Amino acid sequence: MESFTGGRLPPDDVVVAALRAGDEAMFATLLDTWSRGMLWLARSHVSTNDSAEEVVQDTWLAVIKGIDGFEGRSSVKTWIYRILVNTARKRGVRENRTVPWSSVFEQERPTVDRSSFQGVDDPLPGHWKYLPAIWPTPAPEGELLAAEVRVRIGAALAELPPRQRTVITLRDVEGCTSEEVCEILDISAANQRVLLHRARAAVREQLEDYFETARRSA
């Protein structure tokens, strides 16, 4: 939970009380802390950056309107993200950009290229043909990931189907728990896991490509 709330914001009851009391500094802090992540997420559902900004704006307006009625059954951030996702989906429908969220059926193809494994005529069918490489040790805690790696990950995320992208963004980038993601997106735990796994596998594949190229040119 620490990571999800950013570690710097006060507990939810304090945040809610401050907002209800009209504390502008608190509202500004939330805006500045969460809006970038919200824009990023909104962008998976709508077709332009301007649209995404409007989605985020409408979300905050709904928060302003709804804060007195907030019942605290979820965390403040989960509540806000639910509003965000619903607003973004409606907007996406209007822009004809929406993938049917209710349908669970991602392609059933394997997440790792079949050619990485031995075939039926090989000695150990289904086992690795080429051993996955050992990647360089990740940068020490706090140190920034190589800019190039971040760009690769950004590109990989951009190519994901929207549902996978939303789930992996909430889970691995934003640091939500699986329960929170299920609540925000109204999906089952099993569905969440499938989407997350496919998305992670796709990002891993991009990184493998990156490390392989780096190794060859070294």
Place this chain on the structure above:
Amino acid sequence: MKRFSCDELVELVTAFLENDLDESTRSRFEEHLVGCEGCEHYLSQFRTTVDALGTLRVETPGAPRHEGLPGDEGLSRATRDRLMSAFRDRRTA
């Protein structure tokens, strides 16, 4: 009990990391891992991937920018001002 092959194991990595495997599947997973360097490497690559994604988190004020990622600039000045004044006006509304 049937042993996993590597191509089966790779599909269970997230379920394994989420602690969602039932006990017997989990122990088969772990048994395979002990004897298979390839899957051990794969799992480690997967973990590195998840860690790397976490470094993209943009919510910390003053966090490093990620050029080219949507949302990187944050809200425009105009939108932010509009929202601040909507918040201010809410008590009188």
